[in-house]
Structures are given as C-alpha cells and as structure tokens.
Amino acid sequence: MVPFAQQPHLNSNLQLRGDLCVAAAGNVQATPVMKSGMQGQVDTTYLAAANYLKAIGFTNTAEIARVLDIAMNPNSLFVQYNDAKRSTNVNARPLTVEDDMQPVVGFFVQQGLSTQQIVQVITAHPPVLSYDVAGRLQPFWEYMASIGVPDVAAAVARRPSLLGLDVDANLRKIVDYLQYVETPPEKIVQYITTTI
Structure with a gap:
C-alpha cells in the first residue's frame, strides 16, 4: 500500500487522487478509487492514527495529515530540506496506536505535560511519535535532568525540537565539549534549553 503522502495530488477534502484514496485525518469518509483495474483501499493504519490524534486534542485535519506524514513516511514532503541534518x-x-503512539503520549503524561502541551510538542516535532520510549525518550529525560535542567517537561514544551537530540549520537557530545571548555553548568543548561 502506498503511503498517502506519496500520492501525487491532494485536494481540499484531504482525499488523494491516484491508485489509492486515503482520508488520513480520521472521521472523514475515505472513498476508494479504482484506477487501471486496481481496487483502491483505505489505509487503516493512517485512519486509526488520525482518529487517535483527534482523540488527544488535535483539531486541524491538515495538521493531522502533516504530522502523520512526517512520522510515518521516510520520504515526507513536509520535512525541512534546507537543513541536511533534518x-x-x-x-x-507505519505506526500503530497501541504499540507506538499511546506509549509516547503516556510517557509525556507521566512527565507532567498537559494535553495542550502534548499536542504542541507533537505538532512541532512529529518524529517524536516514532521514537521508542525506553530507548530514546526516557534516556533523553534522564540525561537532561542529570546535567541540571530543572524542569525537563517545561524545557521540552518550550522547545520541542530538543527531542531531536539523541543522547548518544549528539547531545552528550555537545555537553562534553561545553564541559571541556569549562562552560559553567548553568550556562550549559541555558545553551541546551534555549539555543542548541
């Protein structure tokens, strides 16, 4: 099945024209399309994910489609091509609600983020839906606390892009360098939470 973002044309009803017609924003009736004898199907993975995002507080259908495309499509047209790293x-x-999305949202709830903050974090940094809680989010939270960030949840709510920093791939290296050049701990926290 072709992900909805790889379809060529998107109309105002968020229905895609091509081999498949997918309504990616939940509660929208998808109309299967037949082309060249191929019977169209509704991508239930996207529909379930879209309905879940609506259930947690997303209201904008186009925003739901953008978030899901970035989280589920490695070739998303919505990513920032002006930055090679992103x-x-x-x-x-393809994400499932039970195995992928609910654990991420549940983790944020446990960390003290409000529903509105969770929606803002996911909107600003959609890849977070595809992160593993035990392998990525928990280590990030623990590391941020270990370097002296007083309220990691507040820092993430202010700057969701922080979640793009992987502890072992880049965050630890940044902090190690700042410590090596004898940057005071409070300045390291300031740099990490405001500018990096």
Missing part, C-alpha cells in the same frame, strides 16, 4: 525522519515507519 531532511528525513530516520525512524519513520
């Missing part, structure tokens, strides 16, 4: 979501894959 040109793809390497974790993008």
